[in-house]
Amino acid sequence: MSKRRKGKNPDPIIVEGQHEAIISDELWSLVQARRKSKSFKQRQSNEPFLLSSLLRCPDCGQGMVPSITTYTRKDGTKRKHRYYVCSNFHNKGSAACKANSIKAYEAEDEVINRIEKLVTNKQKLYKTLKEINSSSASSLNKLNKELEQIENRLLEIQQLQDKYMEAFEKNTLPIDILQERLQKVSNEKRELEQKKNEIAVHLSSSDSKVIQPELIEMLLEKFLFVY
Numbered sequence: 015m016s017k018r019r020k021g022k023n024p025d026p027i028i029v030e031g032q033h034e035a036i037i038s039d040e041l042w043s044l045v046q047a048r049r050k051s052k053s054f055k056q057r058q059s060n061e062p063f064l065l066s067s068l069l070r071c072p073d074c075g076q077g078m079v080p081s082i083t084t085y086t087r088k089d090g091t092k093r094k095h096r097y098y099v100c101s102n103f104h105n106k107g108s109a110a111c112k113a114n115s116i117k118a119y120e121a122e123d124e125v126i127n128r129i130e131k132l133v134t135n136k137q138k139l140y141k142t143l144k145e146i147n148s149s150s151a152s153s154l155n156k157l158n159k160e161l162e163q164i165e166n167r168l169l170e171i172q173q174l175q176d177k178y179m180e181a182f183e184k185n186t187l188p189i190d191i192l193q194e195r196l197q198k199v200s201n202e203k204r205e206l207e208q209k210k211n212e213i214a215v216h217l218s219s220s221d222s223k224v225i226q227p228e229l230i231e232m233l234l235e236k237f238l239f240v241y
């Protein structure tokens with residue numbers, strides 16, 4: 015057995031027209047054309063929208079999403095304008111919110127400028143990050159305390175349920191009263207579980223995480239460098 019048969023030939027020789035084509039020339043060119051138009055479209059929509067969903071709508075607080083409008087100039091050439099618009103408006107229309115559109119370049123320049131200022135003024139950078147962290151920490155603290163109270167109450171409820179059942183079994187609690195009491199505690203339990211879930215969502219969101227100032231400083235500097 016020769017060595018050559020083990021691996022694939024790295025330099026295959028393509029002989030045109032010598033064999034029956036696996037796909038017809040017609041289909042081949044169709045596929046190529048589609049591929050080209052697709053990648054062109056992708057490039058169009060992949061234009062850098064640096065602040066996509068980082069900007070917040072001033073009216074509803076939802077993220078702002080990219081929007082491109084094309085217009086034709088007097089000389090016939092086409093120009094594109096990039097904007098950020100409220101995602102609520104974008105997805106659900108004018109009943110949900112206003113467009114609040116903002117020119118992408120202006121918004122991006124403004125943000126870049128502010129980052130540059132922040133990175134050059136280390137004292138201010140650290141002060142700002144400290145403030146963000148301490149407000150995150152205090153909201154984190156509050157949520158954790160609330161969670162603890164809920165857990166405690168859920169335990170009490172469990173004990174109450176056990177107590178009611180015990181009394182019922184000892185024939186000291188009539189069934190209609192048992193049902194009424196169990197209903198009441200199970201309602202409360204459901205509300206508490208719901209609150210617990212909401213708090214868990216908050217706790218896992220980035221808003222409540224404490225960030226390392228050194229890490230942010232490094233990321234911002236890297237960001238400016240890449241940009």
Ligand SMILES: [Zn+2]
Nearest residue numbers: 071074100111
């Ligand atoms: Zn909005």
